[in-house]
Structures are given as C-alpha cells and as structure tokens.
Amino acid sequence: MKEQTENIEIVTNTFEKKKVVIQIEHLKKSFNGKSILKDINLxxxxxxxxxxxxxxGIGKSVLIKCIVGLIYPDSGLLKVFDQDVAEMNPHELNELRTRVGFIFQGNALYDSMTVRENLEFPLRRNKTIQDPAVIEKLIFESLENVGLVDAIDKMPSELSGGMKKRIGVARTLILKPEIILYDEPTTGLDTLTSREISSLIVEIQQKYKTSSIIISHDLNCAKITSNRMLILHDGVIRAEGTFDELRNSNDEWISSYFKID
Ligand SMILES: Nc1ncnc2c1ncn2[C@@H]1O[C@H](COP(=O)(O)OP(=O)(O)O)[C@@H](O)[C@H]1O
Ligand SMILES: [Mg+2]
Known part of the structure; x- marks a missing residue:
C-alpha cells in the first residue's frame, strides 16, 4: 500500500516540475447574482x-469556457501560456483558440456537411493554411489519428455516436492544439465506446504531448485518462489527487463520488 502511494507521488511530481500552461487563481463567476465559481485555484x-x-450544474463547463474566453470571470487571474485571457484582444483570442482545442459537450458537428467539410471548417476559419494539398494532408492525418479515414465522405447522420465523437476529436486535432479541453467526452456513449474514446484521449496526449482538462462524471474515463483528478463542489475545488488517491480516500464525502449508483 505504502509503496504504491510513493509511486503515485513520483508520477504526480513529474508533471509538477513541468511548465504551467493554464494558471487560475481566485477565479470567481456569478450569473444573475448566483455565485457559481467562488474561488477556483488550479x-x-x-x-x-x-x-x-x-x-x-456545478460550473464545470463554465470553468473551461472561461479558459478560451467564451465566458469572462468576474474576478481572479486566468493565464493561458502566460498570457492573461482578460487582456486579450479579438485577434489574440482567435490565436488562443487555435492553440487550445475545445471539444464541446455533444458532438457539435455540422449535420449538413460531410466529414471532410467538417474537418476543413477550422482550417478555412484559420486562414493561415490555404494550400489544398496541405489541407488534404491534414484532413487525412487527423482522420488516421482517430482511425476513421474511411468515413471521409460520410454525413454525420451516417455515423454512430462514438464515430461522431471521434470526428469531433479529429476536427480539434487538425489545428494541432497544445491544450485540449474535453467537455464530457464520453457522456451518452456505451461502456465499450466510452473506453475507446478514453484511450484515444490518452493516445493523443502521448503522441502530441498535449495538456488537457477533461470534464467527466464517468469513473472509467477518469481512471483511464487522468494524471490528476479534481472534484469541483460549491464553487471551489474540494478535493485533488490521483484517481487512486481519491478513490481510496478515508474521507466519506470524497469516496461517495466513487460509488457506482
Ligand atoms: N451563460 C450563462 N448564463 C447564465 N447562467 C449560466 C450560463 N452558463 C451557465 N450558467 C449556469 O451556471 C451553472 C453551472 O453551469 P455548467 O457549468 O454548465 O454546469 P456543469 O457543471 O453541469 O457543466 C448552471 O446553474 C447554469 O445554469
Ligand atoms: Mg457541463
């Protein structure tokens, strides 16, 4: 038991020595007088x-939307790559959003576009890449990453839930983001597909050395994908540790999150 804990601490420390890519201090956000995020430090x-x-409804999506400037916090510090998000002009925000991929809850694929067109979309918006041969290469590369090259000419309605999710991931990967924010990546998927998507998240982390925040209430997904896990409650981060540290916690409130209901 003790030995295992020591191992876990070494793993945690490996990341602590690395550069901080997202820095959040005393972040607060209320909506209509209701305090949602009270004091977030991360x-x-x-x-x-x-x-x-x-x-x-606890504020998980609000928190990650703040990171890409989709929601502005009321106060507190929020820096991404050492830059204060509150001080960014529209051009800088656009640039930030090419470096920080956001995978929204649900799939958010454009239903009237083929897979290829869906993948082209972020490239066309980000006008720096225009050469058709480069675009073609990036589309194939990102589809290869999610194992769906064959789906290139399909419509979203022809794809299963798991495949749509993979295309959503491919569309984010196409701009080679350094950070990826996943909002409930496995919600609505069956257990096996959830596991495949969770493994894909780890493959991407390892291949591209991306940093990620993964919002989830799927225990399997958290176990597979997390190097560190946080529990957000009543506007603050109430618990923090590795998956096993939290799961094995003597604190009943923490361990209640690990009971399958
Ligand atoms: N743009 C908004 N305007 C007003 N209230 C919002 C807005 N976005 C989120 N909220 C409220 O903030 C709370 C947290 O929402 P959210 O972050 O989506 O929760 P979750 O933890 O399920 O992702 C909810 O009560 C929601 O109604
Ligand atoms: Mg949410």
Whole structure:
C-alpha cells in the first residue's frame, strides 16, 4: 500500500516540475447574482491530463469556457501560456483558440456537411493554411489519428455516436492544439465506446504531448485518462489527487463520488 502511494507521488511530481500552461487563481463567476465559481485555484502543467469531476450544474463547463474566453470571470487571474485571457484582444483570442482545442459537450458537428467539410471548417476559419494539398494532408492525418479515414465522405447522420465523437476529436486535432479541453467526452456513449474514446484521449496526449482538462462524471474515463483528478463542489475545488488517491480516500464525502449508483 505504502509503496504504491510513493509511486503515485513520483508520477504526480513529474508533471509538477513541468511548465504551467493554464494558471487560475481566485477565479470567481456569478450569473444573475448566483455565485457559481467562488474561488477556483488550479494549475495545469505541460503534458498533463487533469480530470474535473463534479455534479451536474456545478460550473464545470463554465470553468473551461472561461479558459478560451467564451465566458469572462468576474474576478481572479486566468493565464493561458502566460498570457492573461482578460487582456486579450479579438485577434489574440482567435490565436488562443487555435492553440487550445475545445471539444464541446455533444458532438457539435455540422449535420449538413460531410466529414471532410467538417474537418476543413477550422482550417478555412484559420486562414493561415490555404494550400489544398496541405489541407488534404491534414484532413487525412487527423482522420488516421482517430482511425476513421474511411468515413471521409460520410454525413454525420451516417455515423454512430462514438464515430461522431471521434470526428469531433479529429476536427480539434487538425489545428494541432497544445491544450485540449474535453467537455464530457464520453457522456451518452456505451461502456465499450466510452473506453475507446478514453484511450484515444490518452493516445493523443502521448503522441502530441498535449495538456488537457477533461470534464467527466464517468469513473472509467477518469481512471483511464487522468494524471490528476479534481472534484469541483460549491464553487471551489474540494478535493485533488490521483484517481487512486481519491478513490481510496478515508474521507466519506470524497469516496461517495466513487460509488457506482
Ligand atoms: N451563460 C450563462 N448564463 C447564465 N447562467 C449560466 C450560463 N452558463 C451557465 N450558467 C449556469 O451556471 C451553472 C453551472 O453551469 P455548467 O457549468 O454548465 O454546469 P456543469 O457543471 O453541469 O457543466 C448552471 O446553474 C447554469 O445554469
Ligand atoms: Mg457541463
């Protein structure tokens, strides 16, 4: 038992020594007088996968939307790659969003576009890449990464839930983001498909050395993907540790999150 704990600490420390890519201090956000995020403090290190766990409606999506400037916090510090998000102009925000991929809850694929067109979309918006041969190469490369090259000319309606999710991941990967924010990547998928998507998240982390925040309330997904896990509750991060540290915690409140209901 003790030996295992020591091992885990070494793994955690490996990331702590790395550069901080997301720095959040005393972040607060209210909506219509209701305080959602009260005092969030969180650093994400280069190469690290951080899972944020928490009940529905607790503010998980709000938190990651703040990171890409889709929602502005009321106060607190929020820096991504050492840059203060609150001070970014529209051009800088655009640039930030090419470096930080966001995989929204649900699939958010454009239903009227083929897979190829869906993948082209971020490239066309990000006008720096225009050469058709380069675009073609990037589309194939990102489809290869998610194992779906054959789906290139399909419509989203022809794909299963898991395949749509993979295309969503491919579309984010196409801009080679350094950070990926996954909002509930396995919600609505069956157990086997959830596991495949969770493994894909780890493959991407290892291949591209991306740093990620993964919002989830799927225990299997958290176990597979997390280097560190946080529990968000009542506007603050109430618990933090590796998956096993939290699961084995003597604190009943923490361990209640690990009971399958
Ligand atoms: N743009 C918004 N305007 C007003 N209230 C919002 C907005 N976005 C989120 N909220 C509220 O903030 C709370 C947290 O939402 P959210 O972050 O989506 O929860 P979850 O943890 O399930 O992702 C909810 O009560 C939600 O209604
Ligand atoms: Mg949410």
């Amino acid at each position: 650093n994400v290190h280069k190469g690290e996968n951080v899972v944020i766990f928490g009940k529905s």
